[in-house]
Amino acid sequence: MQLFDGLVSIIVTGVGTVLVVAAAVLVGGIVVVSRRRARPQAAIDAVRRRAGSALVRADDRVDAAATDLDFALAQFGERETADYRAALSRAREDRAELFRLHRMLEDEPGARLRHRERADRIVMLADRIESSLDAEAARFRDRRTVESGASARARGLVERVTALRDAVRERARERDALREHFAEPALGAAATAPERAAALLDRADALAAEASAELAVAAASAVGPLLADAERLAHEAHELLALVPSTAARLDDALAALEALRADARTARTEALADLDEAPDAGTAAAITSAVAEIDAAIAATGADEARHPVPALDGIRAAMDQLEVALAASRTQAQRLAHAREAYAGARVSAQSQLAAARAALGRGGSAGARARLAEAEEELALAERSTDPVEALDAARRAITHARDAEVLARY
Structure with missing residues (x-):
């Protein structure tokens, strides 16, 4: 009887051990499979983040180049800026392709290999946009340093800011007249455009004053970035003010x-x-x-x-x-x-x-x-x-x- 009980105990113990091992193997398999499934999803998310970051970078660069080209056009004319305009046109075509590829990333969530290929092309296009536009911007930045005297630029900036301040007052009156006929939500961004433009002009004024102070003690080339930033702020103020009549x-x-x-x-x-x-x-x-x-x-x-x-x-x-x-x-x-x-x-x-x-x-x-x-x-x-x-x-x-x-x-x- 004792021998029989011992045999039963050994069998029960063995079966229990087998069940425990089987359960461990099953759990381990589930964990491995889930990790394998998680890895591709994590990789896809990383691909999308990389592509999205490149898209934002390229889109910002094209917008900045459009503003810079406006400056170059005003300073040097149509003929001298032809190459810059052509580079911007090509960049816009690349950006359109970039947006098309990004839509494909969003619309085909299961295309893992193609996702990586598309993301790589998005990054390549973004790099190409940046390199071509940076080269043109640098060329005109150098020309401004050589051909445009810092003192003259500073005086021109002060005159432009003064004219824009007059425009702020005029656009504020136009905005107030719109408020009499339309609800505030109908005005959209134009509702606060004059005030935001005035704030930009205050910053442009501060940079112009800093540039003038630097001119007294430093070389003219040293104040170029200050003047460029101030000119850009003045241009942004001009664009804001245009929102009111539009x-x-x-x-x-x-x-x-x-x-x-x-x-x-x-x-x-x-x-x-x-x-x-x-x-x-x-x-x-x-x-x-x-x-x-x-x-x-x-x-x-x-x-x-x-x-x-x-x-x-x-x-x-x-x-x-x-x-x-x-x-x-x-x-x-x-x-x-x-x-x-x-x-x-x-x-x-x-x-x-x-x-x-x-x-x-x-x-x-x-x-x-x-x-x-x-x-x-x-x-x-x-x-x-x-x-x-x-x-x-x-x-x-x-x-x-x-x-x-x-x-x-x-x-x-x-």
């Missing part, structure tokens, strides 16, 4: 588009009700009735308060008309669809321009690679809409521009 023009366009679209919406809902009896089925009739109700609500919402911020009101009517177009699709002719597209395009274009302006303001001089890529897509779609001779294609492109620009703004803010 926003005023855009809001006037929005009001005109709102009035025209409101009239088109009334006509469309009247025609839809007249065609209601000829609807091919009860479902279509119900959809038309619902869409007409949406148009009525959108028109009713565009009172005096909405006129103070016309773009959302414009979007509301446009969305209601789109819903009616879908409801009537089964019974409308091609000519009617083209007519609707022509009517809706003007409002969609204004909405896209407004949303692009909001996205650019949200990005400022920063923003993630994703936000910049969406903004680039929005700009491409709006350009396509403006080039297109097909009203349906133009309307669709304008709608896509609005969507991409909204995505860019959200990504930039959050």
